[in-house]
Amino acid sequence: MTKAITLRADHGSDDLRRLARASRDAAQTRRLLALAAIYDGASRTEAARIGGVGLQIVRDWVARFNAEGPAGLVDRKAPGKSPRLGPEQRVALVQAVEAGPKPESHGVVRWRLVDLVRWMQDRFGVSVSRQTLGRELRRMGLRKLSARPQDQAQDPEPLEAFKKTFPPSWRRSASSCPRKPLELWWQDEARVGQKNGITRRWARRGTRPRAPHDQRTTWAYIFGAICPAKGKAAGLVMPYANTEAMQAHLTEISAAVEPGAHAVLILDQAGWHMSTHLAVPENITFLPLPPRSPELNPVENIWQYMRENWLSNRVFENYDDIVAHCCDAWNKLLAEPTRITSIGFRTWAHGS
Structure with missing residues (x-):
């Protein structure tokens, strides 16, 4: 005993x-x-x-x-199983996800969970399920996000230099009117057509939701400009993107600038933006973006917001139908000045 x-x-x-x-x-x-x-x-x-x-x-x-x-x-929580991934594996996994796959060696152009499971097995000999790996990625702050387009020939140095020196440069660009209050505007165009985009949507797990998709090719262009600091915008829907359309848009922007103020208009270097045939209004000064730098222009994010919420997943009957929906989407944006500010404001641009 x-x-x-x-x-x-x-x-x-x-x-x-x-x-x-x-x-x-x-x-x-x-x-x-x-x-x-x-x-x-x-x-x-x-x-x-x-x-x-x-x-x-x-x-x-x-x-x-x-x-x-x-x-x-006192009852204590059971320790449970030891984690499948150690600190070394977690660090390597984050680095691999952020760097992205190499198509020539990994055979894929974007990571899927099944690819990362295989990569963990090849690299560390660790066998882990897709569900477990997904939980680990979320626990480390990683999520599936839409990628921002980047020109393959882009030189990152001019972009960083532009952002670093931007506040003084846009104030210098309007030095001809030193006593006038300045407004910072951004301008761009978006093509909207019958061959429309399809966005993600909520659906029951395991199903594949459907969305209408047209194969016709009629389109129109939204010329849009925003002033994020004041939450306002100016836009036109035009049949073509050319100098005449740009001239009409400049007139629209000029009318939206506060009386007595001067606008610094940041835009890319498209041919119809830099044309010598443009008659630039007296209350507007151009400031061109560096080449191949769409991510510096917050109007690109405005287009993404409008497409995801109002313009995608539609079938347009004809050109007039496209124009009507584009005008409706733009007017909805105008009715949300705080949305314009939240999407378009850049601290590096305003020097704050």
Whole structure:
């Protein structure tokens, strides 16, 4: 017969009953009272009856109490399985996801969970399910996001230099009117046509939702400009993107500038933007973006917002239908000045 373990000597029955009255943990209270009975000379069988358990469980309570005191009688969460990925694997996984796959060696142009599972097996010999790997990626702050387009011939240095020196440069660009308040405007065009885009949508898991998709090729252009600091915009829907359309848009922007103010208009270097045939209004000064730098222009994000919410997943009957929907979408944007500000404001551009 196994000899009973002696209780530690720095506690007594009165001490344990006092702790039991103060405890808010029912399980700890029951265990404290059972051990208090042992201190008073009760048998282990009697202590097991008080605790409502078997003798072996009482023996475990005594061992935990002797090792950790009353705190050892509190239920603890089971440690569970050890994580499948160690710190080294987690760091390497994040680096691989952020760098993206190399098509020539990985055989894919974007990572899927099944590709990353295979990569983990090849790199570290770690077998992990797609569900587990997905949870690990989300736990590390990674999400599936839409990629921002980037010109393959883009030189990043001019872009960073433009952002770094931008606030002084746009103020210098309007130096001919130093006493007038300045407004910072951004301009761009978007083509909207019958061969329309399809966006993500909510659907029951395991299904493949459908969306209408036209194969015809009639289109129109939205000429849009925004002033994020003031939450306003000026736009036109035109049949072509050319100098005449740009001239009409400049007239629209000029009318939207506050009386007595001067607008610095940031735009890309498309031919109809830089044409010498343009008659630029007196209250507008051009400031061209570096070549191949669409991500510097927040109007690109305006187009994405309008397509995802109002223009995609549609079939347009004809040109007039395209124009009507484009005008409706633009007017909805005008009705949300705070949206224009939240999407279009760039701290690096305004120097704050």
